[in-house]
Amino acid sequence: MRIGIDVGGTNTDAVLIDGSTVLAEIKTATTEDVTSGIAAALAALQAAAGHDPASVQGVMIGTTHFINAIIEGRNLAPTAAIRLGLPATEALPPMSGWPARLVTAIKGRGYLCHGGHEIDGRMISRLRRDELERASEDIVAHGVRAIAISSVYSPVNAECELEAAEILRGLLPDVPISVSHQIGRMGLLERENATIINACLSGLATHICRGLADAVSAAGIDAPLFLSQNDGTLMDVEHARRYPVATFASGPTNSMRGAAFLSGLRDCAVVDVGGTTTDVGMLRHGFPHEASTEVSVSGIRTNFRMPDVLSVGIGGGSRVREDPVTVGPDSVGFRLTEDALVFGGRTLTATDIAVAAGIADIGDRSLVRGLDRSLVEAVLARIGADISAVVDRVRTSAQATPVVAVGGGSILVPDDLPGVGAVHRPEHHATANAIGAAIAQVGGEVDRMYSMAPGERERLLDEAKQEAVDKAVAAGAKPDSVQIVDVDEVPLAYLPGNATRIRVKAVGDLVLAD
Structure with missing residues (x-):
């Protein structure tokens, strides 16, 4: 048996799977510290389907810990960026184009040193140990706790990065080091940015990985722990500790992999409707189609592996406004059970519309009986048109595209999307994200x-x-x-x-x- 867990902005979903059979599925509210929410999800799963924890062979988790830390600019380590490329690459120093708040959050320091290669493998200049020694002295003086090393064309020839990392580990044995050829692709600035992001998360990654392991252990489970990666595959805890950036898009990829598993479709569009956003992407041979260009992460251009996913602010918690009719992009998020009309709140949400339309049965239906029927129909039409427009942007052919709707909010997706095609809604669609993690x-x-x-x-x-x-x-x-x-x-x-x-x-x- 396997347990799959996916942490979203509103809900934490968990499933217990035996082979290809879903034995139990649950949804719990995501907690502020996330880890306690995972512990609660494991407890709820045990209550839903009593099982021997010793029979669990693996726990697979998709988490928002690390992307949230970057978005919010918190719990980030003071970081130094060492670029090997002199006498070239001086025009734009490290962290050029970064939002000022994130440079401040990581107390970012940049160093330019000799080294690097040309595209054909020829060396630009030899590495100079004395430059690295001076940089290390300054790093110690300013309390830097993580280092990112990037070298010109290191994906072609990584010698300079490896040599510099070896020298710096000797000088600063307790400071974690990230090297760009292991993280990003061609494109110096974008690859360097991705490496800096990875480095500044190093301390948090150690803490979170330990916390996740403790939460699983506290549930009595003595099984390997894995985290979901951006490309829909798994990595062990040690790999996640070294490369936390590889988890940034685990939520959408888990949902897409779960959609492929549940629907049996390997080439299709996937519409994942959560509590806050709708993520839309294409499956290619059963895996998410990857972005071919740089990806912006909280205003920072990067080029590590990320799925080609478009998001729109439509979800179960999206606020609905009447004049004119709009849905989102703001959401009540995990406060849905407090703020939505069907739970006695005062905010009209997409969930209230679903209950009033008779396509959902949660909360107190009597609290939305007074909603005007024309408003309900107009909101559902608006949701269908907005989602259809996003699917049209991600699909790669003008031909009719199969669409698989998953996620707790997928009841909001109409059975036919204008200009796109029929919608498939497989069994267990509400927890496709956790299923995608479990079967990865x-x-x-x-x-x-x-x-x-x-x-x-x-x-x-x-x-x-x-x-x-x-x-x-x-x-x-x-x-x-x-x-x-x-x-x-x-x-x-x-x-x-x-x-x-x-x-x-x-x-x-x-x-x-x-």
């Missing part, structure tokens, strides 16, 4: 530049595929279950040597002890 696989990815000589294409592709498979197995996948699910090959005509970017993704079933 493990993966391995290769994203690299190759110099492709004539006649070498097939060999290099096979080499990249094998490396991706090996990474998936190393991450805990059953060797005989690993499959290649995505291959991208992009020739770069503006570079010498028949340069080609090859990206390969492999996934497989997680090995769990019986």
Whole structure:
């Protein structure tokens, strides 16, 4: 048996799964510290379906801890950004373009040092130990507790980052270090930004991972703990501690993976309606389609792996206004059971509209009997039109696109979306996010530049595929279950040597002890 948990802005969902059978599913309110909400969800799951905690083979969690910390600018470690690229890259120092409040929140300090490589692998300049020694002295003097190292074209050649990290670990053994070639992709500033974000979360990641493990242990469960990644696969707690940025989009990806599992559709649009927002994305071979451009995180441009998801402020807790009729984007959030009309509150929400329309049965229906029927119909039409417009933006073809509606608020989605197509609403759709976490696989990815000589294409592709498979197995996948699910090959005509970017993704079933 597995337990899947997904922490949302309004609800924390949990499911108990045995193979492909959902034994129990529950929803609890997300708590301010989140971790106690997970403990409450585990207790509620035990009450819903009594089970022996010893029979649980794994607990999979999708959490909003880390993305919320960046959005709110809290619990972030003082961080130094060391860029290796002199005498180039001086025009824009580290953290250029960051919101001032976040630079202040991490007490950000930037250092420019010699090093880095050209796109063809040639060295720009040699690393200088004396520069790193001076930087380390300044880092100690200013109480910095995390370091982010980025080097020009490190995805092509990571030698400078690795050497600098080794030197700094010798000088500052107690300061965690993040290196950019392990986090971001091509594009120095965006990759550097992603690495700085990862570094400033290092202290919080250690604390949160320990707290999650304690919550699971307190429930009597002695099983491996995994966290969901942005690409719909799992990582163990140690990996999550080192790379907390990999959890940022775990909520939408869990829902999309759950939608694929519940509906049996591998290529479709997924509409996930929660309490605060509606997230819309495309599934490709059963996995979320990844964003091909930079992704903004709280006003910071980054380029690490993120699903191509569009969000609109429509959810069960969205405030409804009458003149003109609008839904959201503001929401009562986890205060739904206090503020909504059906719970005795004074705020008209989308949940009240659903109850008045007879498509939901929560709270006290008598409290919304006085709502004008024309208003109810106008609000539902507005929701359908807004969601349809978002689906139209994410789909990659003008042909009719299957749509799977999931999430607790998916009752608000009409059976047919204007201009899009029929909507599938599978069983257990309300907890698809937690189900997606529970059934998630493990993966391995290769994203690299190759110099492709004539006649070498097939060999290099096979080499990249094998490396991706090996990474998936190393991450805990059953060797005989690993499959290649995505291959991208992009020739770069503006570079010498028949340069080609090859990206390969492999996934497989997680090995769990019986």
